[in-house]
Amino acid sequence: MTAEPLETTVVTSLVRDATAAPSVHNAQPWRFRYLAARCAIRLFGDPERAMAKSDPDHRALHLGCGAALFNLRVAAASAGREPYTVLLPDPADPWLLAEVRLDRPVRQDDDLAALHPAIHRRRTSRFPFTGEGIPTGVLDRLRAAARTEGARLQVPGAWHVQEVLHLLHDAESRESLDPEAREELRRWTGMGGATPPGEGVPASAFGPRQHDVTAPVRDFAAGRTVVGRGSATFEKRPQLALLGTTHDGPADWLTAGQALQRVLLQATLDGLVTSLTSQALEWPELRWALRDPASSMGHVQMVIRLGYGPEGPRSARRPVEDVLEMA
The missing domain is CATH 3.40.109.10 (NADH Oxidase)
Incomplete structure (x- = not known):
């Protein structure tokens, strides 16, 4: 069963959730492209936001983009879409990191949506923790x-x-x-x-x-x-x-x-x-x-x-329109 095409507002919301992911120095080294004909969102790494000294192999860049990809999958499941994901789909384009097809309804056994409330609650805390043991x-x-x-x-x-x-x-x-x-x-x-x-x-x-x-x-x-x-x-x-x-x-x-x-x-x-x-x-x-x-x-x-301890402040993010292309 094929789902209905995604509205622009839905795509924007999915990418906004994706970009709540952490990245080294909050560099946000990602770009997204929505392909309406395929009902798919492509994730690209952004080499202009790479760390030439600390991350010359772009390992950390990939980690940050992977975190954004997971948020995208969670957001898609919460919106009722099954996020069929392929990593590195085009060997000729190493900056195309993943494609997520969203043309099917979410599976009944998919547990991703349960994590959605945490996407915007998650913060990085650089404050003292209590030292209380974790069960x-x-x-x-x-x-x-x-x-x-x-x-x-x-x-x-x-x-x-x-x-x-x-x-x-x-x-x-x-x-x-x-x-x-x-x-x-x-x-x-x-x-x-x-x-x-x-x-x-x-x-x-x-x-x-x-x-x-x-x-x-x-x-x-x-x-x-x-x-x-x-x-x-x-x-x-x-x-x-x-x-x-x-x-x-x-x-x-x-x-x-x-x-x-x-x-x-x-x-x-x-x-x-x-x-x-x-x-x-x-x-x-x-x-x-x-x-x-x-x-x-x-x-x-x-x-x-x-x-356990105080939450950190919410980190700012670039506007969705700066990282999302509709095609």
Whole structure:
């Protein structure tokens, strides 16, 4: 059974939900094209929003686009459409990352729509968490969410958490000494000049400075003074999760991005707050060391900080008309 064509307002709403996904430095490296004749939405990566220094292989760009793709699938299911998805459909166009056909009604057994209320509730929180332990049942649901999308979520033990924190601090030190890395960070935070509205990480989202650097929260101020920004004590024993895949190519990165977003939406529904940290992933020799050698996880794609605490501010997004083309 073929569904009715999508109205322009519906397409716009679907893409608006898709763009609520997280991306490194809130660069929003995506573009969408609606093909009315195919009743399909195509997702493209935007190379102009790539991070030349920290993401030369565009791994993080693919993760962000994968997260947006998952939001699109959730939004489509909520709107009553089955999101039949093909990754990397055209080998001749590596920037065409996915096509989502929407010409069929959603299946009765599709559970994606249940995640829809979390899309705009999910925030990145760079504030202190309480340190309250996360119940095993909640962690099991997050692990299952990652598996559903073809990835793995590992909750490291105490010794591994300390090793991860050590590697993250190492990455921060390297970044502070690298002029290109510092300039790239300033470009996306407005610390080096005006950042266009609706993109980047504004000072209001930096969170407080840490008294003792115990939690893996990136200091977007990079040591610079931000008017009105205070300081706080963060949790001493951060609760982390590593999201990873067996292989490490563009399709795996898109898979990881979708798994990441499913985990984040499930965490939001379960009352958790989250933040993401990618510093050590930006240095190949540190990224490899993040994995637990006793684990079968081949490649770590993201480090997630989980817990209970205040929500972060809502991050601005570019207008839908800036990222959506109707064809």
